[in-house]
Amino acid sequence: MAADGIEGEEIEVSGIVQGVGFRPFVHRLATRLGIRGTVRNAGDRVVIHAGGARATLDAFAAALAAEAPVLARVEAVTRRPALPPGDGFRIVESGPGTVSVGVVPDVATCPACRAEIADPNARRHRYAFTNCTDCGPRFSIVTGLPYDRPATTMAGFAMCPACRAEYDDPADRRFHAQPIACPDCGPRLWLEGVEADGTDPLAHAAALLRAGRILAVKGIGGFHIACDATNAAAVETLRARKHRPTKPLAVMADLATARALCFLSPEEEAALAHPSAPILLLRLRPGGPLALGVAPGQAVLGLMLPYTPLHHMLVAQTGGPLVMTSGNRSSAPQIFRDEEARAGLSGIVDGFLMHDRPIARRLDDSVARFAAGGLRVMRRGRGLAPMPLRLPADFAEAPPVLAMGGELKSALCLTHGAKALLSHHLGDLDEPATGDAFDAALADYSALFVHHPEVVAVDLHPDYRASRLGIALAEARGLRLERIQHHHAHIAAAMAEAGWRRSDGPVVGIALDGLGLGDDGTAWGAEVLVCDYRVSRRAARLAPIPLAGGDAASREPWRVLLAHLDRALGRSAVDADPRLAGLFAGKAISTLRAMMDKRLNAPLASSAGRLFDAASCLLGLAPDRLSHEGEAAMALEALAAGDAAPYPFALESAGGPMEIDPAPLWRAMHADLAARRPRADMAAAFHAGLAEAFVAAAARISEKEGIGTVALSGGVFQNARLLEETARRLAARGLATLVPAEVPANDGGLAFGQAVVAAARHIS
Template identity: 80%
Template sequence: MEGEEIVVTGIVQGVGFRPFVYRLAHRLGICGEVRNAGDLVEIHAGGTRAALDAFAQALGAQAPVLARVEGLARRPAPVPAPGFRIAPSGAGTVSVGVVPDVATCPACRAEIADPKARRYRYAFTNCTDCGPRFSIVTGLPYDRPATTMAGFSMCPACRAEYDDPADRRFHAQPIACPECGPRLWLEGADTPGGDPVTAAAALLRDGRILAVKGIGGFHIACDATSPAAVATLRARKQRPAKPLAVMAGSAMAEALCHISPEEAAALAHPSAPILLLPLKAGADLAPGIAPGQRHIGLMAPYTPLHHLLLAAAGRPLVMTSANRSSAPQAFRDDDARTSLAGIVDAFLMHDRPIARRLDDSVARHAAGALRVMRRGRGLAPLPLPLPEDFADAPPVLAMGGELKSALCLTHGARALLSHHLGDLDEPATGDAFEAALADCTALFSHRPAVVAVDLHPDYRASRLGHAIGAARGLPVEPVQHHHAHMAAAMAENGWRRADGAVAGIALDGLGLGDDGTAWGAEVLVCDYRQSRRVARLSPIPLAGGDAASREPWRPLLAHLDRALGRAAVDTDPHLAARFAGKPVATLRAMMDKGLNAPRASSAGRLFDAVAALLGLAPDRLSHEGEAAMALEAAADGTPAPYPLLLHPPQDGLAEIDPAPLWRVLMADMAAGRPRGAMAAAFHDGLACAFAAAAADAAQAHGLHAVALSGGVFQNARLLEATVEHLRARGLRPLVPAQVPANDGGLAFGQAVVAAARRMA
């Protein structure tokens, strides 16, 4: 007999790792104990040399499906006493190691459907392979007293399962049953009695609007097949056009959408994100679910409550975040009752507290991989690995941007990119952001050595980052917006500091550039420490400043004036209706004088302008991305791409001029060309032009990889066309997947830039 101390690192909290170790030890005849100690699992093991070697090998090879063993260290130790036990958790620092909330596993789904089972139709059924995790954690290590289940004492039957190594609920911290666990109820005017799920389903079938308390917050639910119910929800929520997410079981989903094998796997994954899927012709959904779109956001039921409610309703359900327009999602009972009054008719409630707000994750399959568009429930807070030569990086707190905000905390070669926190231009979201910052840094015992912020000094996140730096005596590292986008794509793809520079294409709305102007369509040459712009889209004045981001006809006027000349714009009969009743003369005077008309090279505003010209965008957008989404949905066929002119560099900066595109587009409109073909030609022309500019930059600087990021690259057609053009030129595209390409990934890029600048 020999003894060993074995230390396991990685994702080993909340995944059933200690029960797995216990069962493995008994199977191999190992004596000793296992316990949590912060990020680590410590094992004191005894056995023959062969048994210990087999035990250590199996710890990684046979670990639970949700675990991620990143390191395993062994050293000699005294032989422990006979038997094997799970010891109480020890002290230790926890940095990144909590598993996200996990969708209901097949075994628990079967149990709630079995009339003979103790948990038949129980809405809070879970085991070590599924159920709430991050949404209920109040402290670490992950033990029941440090969760919102602390107030529910286990009944004898649950305690017996919890203590039984042969049971799949052995040390399942959220274990519960109808006798001792959380309970459901339905509240609101005229709510029927009886079983809350059955009564709620009856209300939904009757066209009523319900608030449903879930894992990370409340949803607003209605019958997704009822035009009247969807219209009522939109009117009450003041959400006229933004698509609504739909929840459907597998059979319903197959009837509604075209689903590839890769997309089916994503829907069935434990993370259970909202997935953008193409609608089938004649799908039984209200047309108001996603007006003008060819895709819908569809998600599988991921809690027992969802499975029960869908089965009782017998139809797909809208499941959209429960909030008033632009406000954060409600996740506390009293806040929901107040904020959702007048929107919902009833509340399906439960008494398990939610520790933190978690919006649903959103993803789509594009360019050969699943691309995360919003990181939330099911994905956060899984850590992201940094390239191997970041192992000795100092800990960084990165604050992200103003829109789609998220935080990033790093520990050596691992980064914790937080869940989606919302747009900080809303006061309530800003307050929630500060609460999330305190929550994350305390929960993960993070002690940063440097704070990274966006270059824009007026972002709330930047101001807060500077204040934290001043209060704690920490250096603050400003990172240019598009450099952060490129660095995020590089780091996720394993690009090492030692690999040198890449070319990069950054396409988004707006970000403050190194020269103090607004950027949004750039070609860069950058490594982690520095970035230089080598090409840009020709800038236009944004008349009215922020108003140009909300009213697409404003950038349309600026683009057309520049490309065609004002006289041609004023005399073109096809444009008369576009600008009828608009203060064109006033805006032109503003642009001429540079009065509240900052110049910007923005891909987002170019998309808005083309959508406005093609009649795909309203005069005033109701949500960010509305015009660009409509333009992508309209694109049809594979026409010849519209031309853009690449001017040679002047003072080291080349310019991608869209004027030829506008001239051909106007001619096509006059000729009555189908709108779908024009939209497609625009997408492919933009992809071709930027890929060519990036290829020129790569050749000039001896580079072989091109990073692609920015919110505009969430457009699948544009991304796939750009990737195809780059590969045809022998270049390696570095494309984000787990890190959102939009500003939700900014903090990740800021963190690696700040870390690299602090390393030798």
């Protein structure tokens, strides 16, 4: 201690503290409290040499976590004695250290910047690229590390003197804000494909949208296609041009309009206004101004608030909600490069609202919904990626892993020490352009985060593009390879997100999914597993049925319904029922039955996703051929209303895994159709029956194995009604439940599960 009562400390702050304005925050805090010393970056930490009275140092250390910038995530504050520093407080040059996960996601416009663009006297009045250290583009503009302006797509914009003064001033909220810009030196907007009318591009774009035109709008992570969400003709035209007949369209609106369109809880309002600004699935208010074609047949709407100055001004000037759907052709990835947009969207849109800030990588909007008491991420994209996830406490010594994910909703996962980096949503790898995006993302993440894997994890399915690529990568580099069963990975992801340690032992896992290759070489998709991180055992399954036509059955629900009804009722009863005859009229029923009898292109599968498709088809909700994944299941969820007694399933144990037989369900539904029971009741009873059957099976297995925790995962658990029914019934039986939240329950979270399984298998 110095003679004047000043003590010295070295304080390390670890977590997400890079690129979030943490050093200027420390400078302002130190100035306020009278702390002397320095602050510097050191890899993924901030190191502070602080001096002050003991009580002041304690208050300073506490405030580092309690008052941290909105984008920061303080994981630890470590204090060590040191010599007292000199007078004053300075920000000094960064020290050495590897930033392995040092980039934060893109962040919605902060209140201060929103006020600035609305202020006629401000330098950035109505400037579409206003940002500061608390908001703006981050991951979408980064081209390398460390995160400095030359390593972003802002490198080509030289700062004007006014911006440079703000950038260099530690007391300014734009101190070291790498995307800093203003009308004098930053990116600019323009309109293409339409004649200029003398107004500014934003005002002209708003006028075109009000007039029913369709525009491509370049945003942060890619292009959107926008139109007036209250204009039925514009929405129908967009659907026709994009060949998207029924898939719901996302809407952007201000908070007042969101309240008019949807029922909003305080938690949902907070989620909408969060810096990540996701698309949130919200319950639609009946009779609202929205065009019926925006979300046909749905009880929920995907809605987001404006999250850039451009969006705020565009929504304000159009005066109503806008459809803001991905700028792509049907099934293709979202476009994020200018020339690709001009070529790929010219037949869909009437014009382009463009800007000249390049986008470094495509980032789809994140999607989430509230269910079972919490916010559940369904798609991890702009605003969430690449925020790292913490691994459970006893994974710190795991080798670095690269996990390749699955075929649909693909995403990568890289682990580094106690953290996992789950990539943004990349898309479906059966689409060639998505395959190219996947290759680019693999190279991008590996280089950007300086990742050197020792283990590569892949799905069991040998034909997945991601699996083939991972196997080739492991062979070429001499890395260890782990093949991991699809549903084991799903359950492991739920375990790891919940902080379940390896030492906590096994859980019972309910995995409800579309299809994934099982350990026995057949297609699984509705299982109860007993598993820890290293191993998994199938303890129960949905009784399998043949998928006539293989992949065709995933696109044509009537094929699956035929197999279920033939098994439950008998073919003669199916053929004799005139109500069923209409469902199968004009279809090659005899051929399909012959295929199923001979097991010719009719693999057995125990899929919950296909069960939903079949039930939706029986109730007349599903088209003969689905236009998008989940279409039939979404319609069934939207129809279900009220409480209903569960439809019955049979639980059979005859050696091997318990079988959950849906035949009683189909007989009950068939009888209810004859009795003209309301379809909404039948849909509710279906959800309740599926939940009760799997909970009953899980409870038996839990009791037998002496396990008190059940993990839920798989894409079918995106269905809020099913998730809530299942969680409630498990709680009623006294079973603890692990439910995914930050990690998607669908295949977007698969790579995270693969990564922790592979890591656990290689911890000595």
